[in-house]
Amino acid sequence: MGWLDRERTIAPPGFNRWLVPPAALAVHLCIGQAYATSVYKTALVKHFGASLTEIGVIFSIAIVMLGLSAAIMGTWVDTNGPRKAMFTSAMFWTSGFLIGSLGIFTHQLWLVYLGYGVVGGIGLGIGYISPVSTLIKWFPDRPGLATGMAIMGFGGGALIASPVSTALLKMYDPNSGAKGWVASGDSVGKLFLTLAVVYLAYMLFGAFTIKVPAEGWKPAGFDAAKVKASELVTTDNVSARNAVKTKQFWLVWIALFCNVTAGIGILEQAAPMIQDFFRQSDGASLVSAGVAAGFVGLLSIGNMAGRFAWSATSDLTGRKRIYMVYLGVGAVLYTVLALAGSSTTFLYVALAFFIISFYGGGFATAPAYLRDLFGTFQVGAIHGRLLTAWSAAGVAGPLIVNAFLDAQGKPGQLNASDYQPALLTMVALLVVGFVANLLVKPVDARFHEPRPDSVRPAEPAMEA
Amino acid sequence: MSTTNTPDARSAVNPSTGKLVVGWALVGLPLAYGVYETLTRVAALFG
Known part of the structure; x- marks a missing residue:
């Protein structure tokens, strides 16, 4: 064909x-x-x-x-x-x-x-x-x-x-x-x-x-040298095979894994969680099932909007900085949600909305982050390998949340304080991701593909 | 096509308006419908 x-x-x-x-x-x-x-x-x-x-x-x-x-x-x-x-x-x-x-x-x-x-x-x-x-x-x-x-x-x-x-x-x-x-x-x-x-x-x-695009195509007026404003943005290329041998790949993997795991923590239990956060002493919740369904819808909008808005913003801020926002500000918002989220529904909804927008933003910004670090040569293949972080988080996120919540009772019959151990664990994960992202440095030149006018180096070993 | 970063190539990059409208409408209209349907559910939050 x-x-x-x-x-x-x-x-x-x-x-x-x-x-x-x-x-x-x-x-x-x-x-x-x-x-x-x-x-x-x-x-x-x-x-x-x-x-x-x-x-x-x-x-x-x-x-x-x-x-x-x-x-x-x-x-x-x-x-x-x-x-x-x-x-x-x-x-x-x-x-x-x-x-x-x-x-x-x-x-x-x-x-x-x-x-x-x-x-x-x-x-x-x-x-x-x-x-x-x-x-x-x-x-x-x-x-x-x-x-x-x-x-x-x-x-x-x-x-x-x-x-x-x-x-x-x-x-x-x-x-x-x-x-x-x-x-x-x-x-x-x-x-x-x-x-x-x-x-x-x-x-x-x-x-x-x-x-x-045809080989060598670039947009009118585009100058790669101007885009390379940050030392993290490379004009070299790294193959997918070599990318997984670098510290940078695994640091971004950890950052994405932590960001996705924390997001799933809210998404997984969104409807029962908002009802539990506003449960009264008589067992009834101030939030009806219909309102909880509206909350889930709002999170879907936040997830989608965050993918576009935050990823587009990363073109101006740089990828490392925007991940610092996802993970650092995300950790702060998560902490406020855990400790004070039950004070007003508006605060709870606003915090959850931003946390989920960061979750979506993390996904959408990842390919551009990989482009910055490894070049365009095999960025699709490197992105494919990075998505194993999503699979791992898809297993780890629900496991963590369900393990904590099962120890407290049944979602839909809990109160805000029952969620604190699970949410604060997510905060710890976000801090781990923040540190991993902070450690991202430019990829060592020995992993770069040879330029057309240079001699190909020997296969590099795993980065120490 | 080699590089289009030349005056000739730049002038050749004319938007194909019809294709653009159809392409964006095919994805934009269902997406707008989905967002609208979701927002009607979200309204319960603020009702």
Whole structure:
């Protein structure tokens, strides 16, 4: 299939680079559905007669596969270009829905694990990293803005999928008007089939719209020397193989891991947590279930907005400084939330909103941070390897929070002080991340790829 | 195409307005719908 090859995607003269972000968004908005699985979670529990945990495993497998496939396939994505990567992602992601629907129709939960979890998860990983390197090359003057726009789509995808899925489930289920209605398995199966078709169309639009810049292309008036205002921004290149041997890669990995773990700490328990924080002595909460659902919606907006706003801001502040904000200011806000968050709902909501915006910002700024440290050569592959921090945090975050909360009681029946051990642990994690980020220094020259006019050095060993 | 940082290349980079409008509308409209739907839920927080 030569029409997918990188050579066929080289932009002709006159191509407008602002066509690239919508192509990237088309993919990220589709794979962002992964954060909208709660819409049909209860329906699947009832359909399969399974526990919430057994159904939750579907999402966990998908996120683990996201990290693994991004890490393993990153170099392949960089080598073969964004069109082939987006096309492959579309095939995996939509096949995941098709296999998943087969599992639902035939009452085979393992098929849903295999389909949505494993196959779909591979589509998630390849799709997530597919446009990153290309965007950075099209926007060398604003890499944070460019990757922020795309990665914002991953946050925004759930905002679209959630109401659309609810509407489709109601349409497909003849009993949707019944009191206490839970969608039937059949309607979830049909939802999966519909999503497969729609997402295939959108992702193929992205695949056939995206183009890579020609070798040596740069925006009019762009001067790389002017961008290199910070010593952390390199004009050299480091391969993915060498990047993982550097301290810098692992320091950024730790910073991202801590930032994501802390964010998940709030996201995981958002609805019961706000109700528990404002629980009265008689056991009733000042916050109703409807208001708690509104709070979860606000966090989704904060997550999405933070991805764009903070990542774009990083073009002005520099990546290391903005991570100091995410982790340092984040630690302070988290502390205030733990110790004084129950004083007023406005304070609680404002603190949580900013904390979640930092969580989203950490994701979106990471590719530009890697570009600064390692150059553009294999930034997509390096980003893929970095995303293992997300997978690890996806396991560690809920484990930490649930372990502390289980010792206190059941979420939905606790009070603010019961959350303090878990929240203060997250503060400690953020401090660890802050220190890791503070230690980031320019990458040693021995890891750089040889410039065209120089002799290639011997393979560098792991940095001490 | 080698480098476009020349006067000729710069003048060649003309925005393809139609494609831009369609491309951004295809992703922007669903996103705007999603944000709107979410904000209606958020309204309960301040209601």
